[in-house]
Amino acid sequence: MNFCFSSEEEAFREEVIDFLRPYRNLEGFIQQGEKWSEVKALFGAMAERGWLALAWPESEGGLGKGIAHEYILWDEFGYERAARNPLAAGIVAKTLIRHGSPEQKERWLPPIRTGELHFSLAYSEPEAGSDLGSVRTRATREGDDYVIRGEKCWQSYAQDMDCFWLLARTGEPDSRSRGLSLLIVDKDSEGLQVESLPTLDGDQLNAVVFDDVRVPANRRVGPENQAWSIMGEALADERHIQFPAGRLRRDLEDICTWAEAQGFTREASVRVRLGALATDIREAEMHSLSVLDAMNQGRDASVAAAANKIAHTLACQAIARAAMDFGGERALVEGDRPELLWRLSLWETIGGGTTEVMRSIVARQGLGLGGTR
Ligand SMILES: Cc1cc2nc3c(=O)[nH]c(=O)nc-3n(C[C@H](O)[C@H](O)[C@H](O)COP(=O)(O)OP(=O)(O)OC[C@H]3O[C@@H](n4cnc5c(N)ncnc54)[C@H](O)[C@@H]3O)c2cc1C
Secondary structure, three states: OOOOOOHHHHHHHHHHHHHHHHHOOOOOOOOOOOOHHHHHHHHHHHHHOOHHHOOOOHHHOOOOOOHHHHHHHHHHHHHHOOOOOOOHHHHHHHHHHHHOOHHHHHHHHHHHHOOOOOEEEEOOEOOEOOOHHHOOOEEEEEOOEEEEEEEEOOOOOOOOOOEEEEEEEOOOOOOHHHHEEEEEEEOOOOOEEEEEEEOOOOOEEEEEEEEEEEEEHHHEEOOOOEHHHHHHHHHHHHOOOOOOHHHHHHHHHHHHHHHHHOOHHHOHHHHHHHHHHHHHHHHHHHHHHHHHHHHHOOOOOHHHHHHHHHHHHHHHHHHHHHHHHHHHHHHHOOOOHHHHHHHHHHHHHOOOOOHHHHHHHHHHHHOOOOOOO
């Protein structure tokens, strides 16, 4: 495995660090809901440099850079806590590039590249989270349209986004993963309702009700009933940027600064614990670099990505948890860094696939235990 970045990639890192200086206090990575207009402006500034389309092919209006550039970009964004990678420029655009018709690319890629159009991911349902094969929201073909009926939940940032990237059932009710399709749905469609679900970190997720929402059939991306493999490819395209180690380094720095200010670091046991966390972070970073390495070499990165998600999200929780152990009630002062990091870290092991499901991937696909499904 090659852990070194080229001099061009290192120069790009410096450029990203410079670019991010004015955004030091934005914290859109952890509070996007509250900061959306500023985060959107940041995406606009990135778009001016072509960074929303950094690794898209040049033929599709991108800069055609390698995925190491994307890794570096989002690693530094994580460290500065500026913003999380937007779904539109990632999953949505990369899927359109692979599977969209020429008309769809022409319609959707330019406003995504300029940062004007943003998407929310509408996969999960009350009875279908880890098991997306049981999605029930139905898209029924009627002439030139699909009519959508059903309910989604846990949609991140849906309150501020323009469109949904919707996973809906177009096959028979028991068709499981063989009967799903992907559709682009405008948020302001008639019959669509977004309801806020407040979260522990002071932000919100959303429930979305589709009550006979009519969508032109040309909003379906890829062949009917074949969303499953398309979603898998999209996930694979984004694995190297989902859990940036920079975010962990920053969390630990914050907790070290806080522990020092509180006088806790005079105790050897506190210093030992912080040292152990620094080691955990390096370990998590090695996992994320091995994801990048596998992708760069064209190998399947799913096991490495599952291991990375486990290591990263457990490290997030361990860093915040340490502050609780050092400081007791002093770590619970509302608005202070430790308690905010704690509330933020709790959901990390659930969103994007739970730790149990990730462990199952490592056991089945990595260790070859219990079959491949
Ligand atoms: C902050 C956050 C943001 C999210 N954003 C989005 C979003 O933007 N769009 C979207 O569509 N969804 C989103 N989700 C939903 C997320 O993908 C689901 O919560 C997640 O996949 C788990 O599904 P579930 O909540 O239905 O739990 P369930 O799947 O019901 O799981 C319940 C428990 O059972 C365990 N379990 C389930 N299956 C297995 C298994 N096979 N083996 C072992 N244990 C298992 C789980 O680990 C968990 O502990 C978000 C969730 C969170 C927390």
